[in-house]
Amino acid sequence: MSGRANEPNFASGAGFVARGQEETEAAGRDLAALVQPGDLILISGEVGAGKSTLVRAALRQLGVAGAIPSPTFTIGRLYEQPSQRMPVSHLDLYRLDGLGDEDPGLLAGYLGPDRAAFVEWPGGSAGELSEMATRVGRVAIDHIDSESRRIRIDPPA
Ligand SMILES: Nc1ncnc2c1ncn2[C@@H]1O[C@H](COP(=O)(O)OP(=O)(O)OP(=O)(O)O)[C@@H](O)[C@H]1O
Numbered sequence: 001m002s003g004r005a006n007e008p009n010f011a012s013g014a015g016f017v018a019r020g021q022e023e024t025e026a027a028g029r030d031l032a033a034l035v036q037p038g039d040l041i042l043i044s045g046e047v048g049a050g051k052s053t054l055v056r057a058a059l060r061q062l063g064v065a066g067a068i069p070s071p072t073f074t075i076g077r078l079y080e081q082p083s084q085r086m087p088v089s090h091l092d093l094y095r096l097d098g099l100g101d102e103d104p105g106l107l108a109g110y111l112g113p114d115r116a117a118f119v120e121w122p123g124g125s126a127g128e129l130s131e132m133a134t135r136v137g138r139v140a141i142d143h144i145d146s147e148s149r150r151i152r153i154d155p156p157a
């Protein structure tokens with residue numbers, strides 16, 4: 001850990017307050033340091049809470065280089081660069097209300113024992129996703145004001 005005054009306390013259910021985007025990014029890096037292949041990280045929070053901000057920082061920490069565009073207009077993106085500690089995917093299921101009638105193979109390439117996945121707006125798909133994962137972690141981000149967010153992190157276990 002970096003020794004910041006207000007760093008995430010993973011053991012605390014109350015979470016911590018990230019003041020400014022940089023502190024949310026630092027939390028994403030701290031979480032990524034705990035991530036192993038097979039992990040699924042479910043990320044909840046309203047529009048603009050900072051989910052993508054945290055995920056991008058986590059992906060960078062895992063070794064993803066170059067642009068990390070929002071997956072909003074695709075279901076997800078899989079990053080497999082030689083610089084990475086493991087393959088890692090970033091999904092945004094905002095438009096998917098549970099897998100319901102969708103092709104069950106839709107998510108197959110994004111999760112697996114050799115890769116990690118970060119999922120924004122998991123919604124009704126959280127159960128199905130969890131069955132495809134080795135361990136599941138959770139992040140909840142709540143808006144406090146324009147610059148502050150309350151972040152609760154349950155690391156993968
Ligand atoms: N403490 C903070 N943590 C994260 N983002 C912050 C913070 N303070 C301000 N912001 C701003 O809030 C916005 C968060 O956007 P981001 O795309 O990460 O949200 P999101 O939760 O992924 O939204 P969506 O549901 O649309 O995917 C950014 O513009 C960022 O600069």
Ligand SMILES: [Mg+2]
Pocket residue numbers: 051052053070092120
């Ligand atoms: Mg987002």
